[in-house]
Amino acid sequence: MAEKIVAAYGMRDFRPSTCDLSARLAHLLAFAYLAKARSFPQFRLPMSTLFSETTHESRGAGVLSVSDLTSRLRDLVEDRVGDVRVEGELVDFTRAASGHCYFKLQDDDAKISCVMWCWQAERLAFTPEDGMLLHAEGEVSLYEKRGDLQIKVEALEVAGEGALQKAFERLKRKLSGEGLFDDDHKKPLPRFPKVVGVVTSGSGAALHDICSGIERRFPAARLLLRPVSVQGDGAGEQIAEAVRFFGERTADPPVDVLVVGRGGGSVEALWAFNEEPVARALFDCEIPVVSAVGHETDYSISDFVCDRRAATPTMAAELVVPARRDLLARIRENRQRLYQQIQRRVLDAQQHLDHLRSAYGFRRPAALASDARDRLDALRKRLQRAAGQQMARQRERLSSAESRLHLLDPRRPLDQGYAKVERDGSAVPDADQLAAGDDVRLRFRDGERRARIES
Incomplete structure (x- = not known):
């Protein structure tokens, strides 16, 4: 049996930093079996004597209880493995109300549970966040109630970014460089939406929070759900396809605003909302989109692309509809x-x-009207007087002009006995202009005569 276990897992998997939860017990058995063959001083214990005491008791007193087995395994792990220093990426970090911290460390091949008691967590110089690459120092032990292998961490140090965090930052820099996060592309939310689209799990708490929030705040709004998987393989493509479905306005009726999200979880559980196809589908969506992924401290790529970010699904309902x-x-x-x-x-x-x-006018209207008539009579007399004076001055000017015009009349000399001499239709003012034999025309007051100059 031990040979099969070794063949199945191989020596590579038996490092304390990469113990897989599904094979914890098999690892421990294989550790002990391989101790002598692999020359590990701390594991120098033959498989035949690994449970020698157990075998002796079992022959005399029957089979072991689960409690006895897990207790012996715990003693074995603590005695034979003891203190370790492990490097791994932090995931599923939670801090209980008591102050105790529970989390997991993982790498590409395996994952192990960890616990850090409150009096040790209080000495931390940083706030642990999922995605960090950490160095953990502590004692490897077995939690007997569940039979889970774990590290009781006494100290934590930041070693860098984990693989998921690096992938997150890499995609974030890429999309930011392409302008997907720019405020110029953000669309305003409608003030009174008639139809609200929702992309989330059809059975999660997030859907209940969104529906109850909208029903409580604005019952007139209609909800249209497109249920999708929000974690696991293919979840990202389902989310992107649902966003495109609403964005292309193929829904009946078409939605006015879209809510995309899920409840809280670990970095891995929320990872579908960090995938590039989801981000590009959200950016290309023609209707306003609100991101509601996880809790207030959880940030995803979708949060940066969407038009608005809600810290929780409940807050998303508060953003998309007004309160009645x-x-x-x-x-x-x-x-x-x-x-x-x-x-x-x-x-x-x-x-x-x-x-x-x-006012005075309303108190004595008759007196006011009499005063107005008097002013009107005075104005009429002044107008008549001014008009007569103006007419007299115009007559005088006309008479003077007429007298001047009479003095300038060219026929006036003819009335006094003078004649006008013309030759070929032109006046002849000087005698030197005429010669003997010239024919001239003499104009008088009452007619004209032809004449010839003799000398």
């Missing part, structure tokens, strides 16, 4: 403000009318 209570309060406030403005306008008009009613 707030809307009703705003309507009541606006109604009250409108009523007050109308009252103010009516009061102002009433005060203006009262002022006019108390």
Whole structure:
């Protein structure tokens, strides 16, 4: 049996930093069996004597209980492995209310559970986060209640970024360089959406949180669910396909805003939302998208691409729809403000009318009309007087112009006995211009005569 175990797992898998949870017990048995053959001083124990005491008791007292077995395995691990220093990527980190920290360390081949008690966790100089590459120092032990192999960590040091964190940062830099995170591409959310699309697991708590939040805040909105797998193989492609389905407006009815997300989990559980196809589908979506992945401290690539990020699915419901209570309060406030403005306008008009009613004109209207008639008569007399004076001045100017025009009349000399001499239609003012034998025309006041110059 031991030879089969060794052949199945090989020496490479028996390092304390890469113990697989599904083969913890087999590893321990193989460790002991290979101790002498592999020349590990701390494991110098023949397989035949590994459970010699157990075999002796079993012959006399029957089979072992589970408690006895796990207790002996714990003693074996603590005695034969003891203190270790392990390097691995931090995943599934949680801090209990008591302050104790529970997490796992993993590499490409295996994963092991760890616990760090509160009095040791208080001395940490950093905040552990999933994806960190850590050095853990502590004692390898067995948790008897579940039969789980674990490391009771006494000290943690940051060694760098884990494989998942490196992949996350690499994709983040690539997409950021292509402009997928730019604010210029962010679309505003509709104020009163009629239909809200949801891409999440059809049976998860996130769906319940989103539905109950929208129903409580804005019952008029209709929800349209596209259920998908949110973790595991193929989850990323399902999410991307659902986003494209809504983005191409093939849904009936078409949605106004889309919520994409899931509940909290480890880095591995949330990894589907860090895949590049999902990010590009979200970027190409024509409708506004809200990302609601994990808890407030969880950040995914989808959070950076989407138009808005909600820390939790419940907060996503608060982002996509208004609160009915707030809307009703705003309507009541606006109604009250409108009523007050109308009252103010009516009061102002009433005060203006009262002022006019108390004015001098309203107290003595007959006297006011008489004064107006007197002013009108005076203006009419002034107008008539001014018009007569203007007419007289115009007549004088016309008479003067007429006199000047009469003096300039070319026929006036003819009336005094003079004649006008013309030759070939032109006036002859000088005698030197005529010679003997010239024919001329003499114009008189009452006609003309032809004549010839004799000398």
